[in-house]
Amino acid sequence: MNCTRVSNEVLPHKVTKYIVYGDKLLALFKRRPVCTQSLVVSQTTIGTLLRIKQHCAYCEYSSDWSSQPMVNNIPAGNLQLCAAVLFTGSSFCQISKFLDAFKIQGISEPCFHKHQAKLLIPTINWQWKIEQDDIIENAIADGAVTLGGDMRADSPGHSAKYGSYTMMDLKANRVIDIQLVQSNEVGNSQWMEKEESSRGKGCCGPVFGLGKKMDALSKGKGLQDVGLWRKSVVNHLYRSATTSTSGEEVVAKWSSVANRIQNIHSHENTLFPSCLHEPLVGDHTRHWLKPSTAACEKFTAILLSPRLLKDMHKISPEYHTSGIECFHSLILKFSAKNVVFSFKGMLCRLQLAAMHYNENAGRSQASTAAGDLRYSIVSPEFKHGEFTVRALKSNPTTGYIDKLMELLFHHVVENPQPYLDFCGQMAVPEKLCAQFIRPDKEEAVSRHRSRFFKNT
Structure with missing residues (x-):
């Protein structure tokens, strides 16, 4: 024993x-x-x-x-x-x-948290570091590295406790780095993304949010027609990026949308003098916006804003951050937004999500017994009732769990100190719930607390 x-x-x-x-x-x-x-x-x-x-x-x-x-x-x-x-x-x-x-004998919550702090979190941190080093080494060996980054807040609304910034190798579709920031480290939650991206030594890509801006504008009085252009404008954005060979050409193609919404298909820019589609007649006509109207002027101001055009000039025609969005959706399976975790607990769950994503990023498409490829029809909330046909992937694997178990039972549990020392190098911010009580208020607070506990 x-x-x-x-x-x-x-x-x-x-x-x-x-x-x-x-x-x-x-x-x-x-x-x-x-x-x-x-x-x-x-x-x-x-x-x-x-x-x-x-x-x-x-x-x-x-x-x-x-x-x-x-x-x-x-x-x-x-x-x-x-x-x-x-x-x-x-x-x-x-x-x-x-x-x-099920009436199965289990363990107590203090037992779980003790093993989590002393053995499990150090195991995850160590294994993630090993896999991260391998991913970086492979990315560098393939030549120039193309990185994309984005932030995710841990809770709905504007008062998030944590913000995580994900850096991804877009060529290999692998998570290469994760930075976690607690809001009180940077003053408030609004400054978290800048701090996270600087820690990850990356830069924030252009964030458009065109769909949301159009939705907000279309709710105004007399501006309902703007919402009818949402899908067409978003598709034009991706088309402009994927069919261009330079930033100037992207801007030229994108700027043409301001004419197109007014049923004008010839443009002054020589890089894109006219639309490439056939003349629109019959069912192919659109709800054109009349020039000089409030809807047209406000919509054009969004489409041709200087900041957006500056970002358009730098947009990548080949790489995008959809993989990061998929990873952010996966994080919900490891750390739900309505559950509060400690700083180390939150970070290790992000690392687990990264290991799961990296292992399954290259899954092939699922097929039937007859060899036919499988697809599914989904209707995401952001599509507002519209559907999308997606390729079904093969079932995910969890080989990283086997690696973690091997590391835990072969090494960590036998000699935990090196792994605890490695985990201890992590800078952990002060608890967000810590309160400062003015000296002149301490006595009143003490009386209130003693009265409360006496009554309860």
Whole structure:
């Protein structure tokens, strides 16, 4: 029971487990086959570990049986349950409710947080560093590196606690770096993106938000026709970028949209003198905006704003940040926005999401038994009722969880100090909920607290 290593060759996290009912298990220990006398049986539990002691009053027989091995004086089942919860991005609260409903012996919440802080988070930090170094090395070996970055806030609204900035190798479609900032590090949540991008030594790409600006404008009185151009204008943006060979050509093609919404298809710019489509007649006509009207003037001001044109000049015709948006959606499976995590807890879940994304970024398209490619029809909320046909990907893999388990049981649990030292190098900001009480208010606050706890 006190050994630090498992005696058999198979490590405990690889052994298959079974659900055994307690009364069926205890029945095996109540009678000794030799003297056929009833035994005195006692049992104790340590989390998921069950220990059974037997004693025979007739032949002085006694034994001490344990349901699982120990690893460095830690029940292997307790540690693996904690690891399985965190490594899969699950919630301990939900897993605990499930085990309680099934009447399966589990672990306490303090036990989970203890193992998470001392063993699991250092394991994730170490494994992510190894994979990050490999990704950077491979990216550099392929020549010039094309990076894209974007920020994600951890909660809806403008008062986010955390902001994470993701840097991605757009050529390889791999997450290459993640920076996490707590709002009180930079004054408030609005300054988080600038701080995160500087930590990641990257730069923010142009953020357009054209659809949102058009939606907001179309809600004004007499401006409803602007909303009818939303899909066409957004498509024109991507078309301008993907069909151009220079920044000047992108700007020329994009600027033509200001004429097109007024049914003008010849333009003054020699790089794009006229629209390439056939004459629009019949069903192909649009809800043209009349020149000099409020709708036309306000819409044109958005489309030709100097800041937008400056960004258009630098837009990439080949690479885009859709992969980052997909990664941000994946993060929700590892850290829901309505759940509060510690700084290290939040960072390790972001790293888990990155490892999952990088492992599955190159998945092939799924196919039927007959070999036909599979597709699905989806209607995202931002499409406002419109649908999109998407290729179905093959099922994702979770090989990174096996690597984390191997690292945890082979190395970290045996000698955790180097991994704790590595994790300790991380700068952790002060807790956001910390409060400062003025000295002249301390006595009043103390009286109020004592009165509250007395009443409750």
